[in-house]
Amino acid sequence: MNRVFVIILLAVSACVPLPCRAEPAIFFDRLFNYDDPLARRDEHGLFYQPPTLNRTDFDRRRDFRAMYYFQSGTSLISDPAYVGALQRDLRRLGYYCGEIDGNFSQDLSGAIARMQKNYSMTVTGTLTVSVRRALHLP
Numbered sequence: 001m002n003r004v005f006v007i008i009l010l011a012v013s014a015c016v017p018l019p020c021r022a023e024p025a026i027f028f029d030r031l032f033n034y035d036d037p038l039a040r041r042d043e044h045g046l047f048y049q050p051p052t053l054n055r056t057d058f059d060r061r062r063d064f065r066a067m068y069y070f071q072s073g074t075s076l077i078s079d080p081a082y083v084g085a086l087q088r089d090l091r092r093l094g095y096y097c098g099e100i101d102g103n104f105s106q107d108l109s110g111a112i113a114r115m116q117k118n119y120s121m122t123v124t125g126t127l128t129v130s131v132r133r134a135l136h137l138p
Helices: 002-015 024-032 065-070 080-093 106-118 129-134
Strands: none
Touching (some): 080 106
């Protein structure tokens, strides 16, 4: 039994790379994954904030996120902050190519329709609960 345990321990230790003293930075880069696209860092190791801000980033939002769950899609399309978040998420997925301005336009309706078609939803081109769930919006 002890021999089997020692053989398994040696096999596992041979497969797992151990950090060497000469290159600790490589070990920590692999461990913490500094190349994460969602947490980009600059050359100094600080988090990188993209220089572009949208006009809708400064619009008034609700104080409590759960309040958006109680509103219908027709009332949410009049909220510029919510429409800006919708445009941002559709652009991130590649469905929307227009300007992020907080206005519900025909381009945005077409982007929603393309997303609904690709996600096998009923294609209406309007903001529905299933679209909100697919984009992880309240």
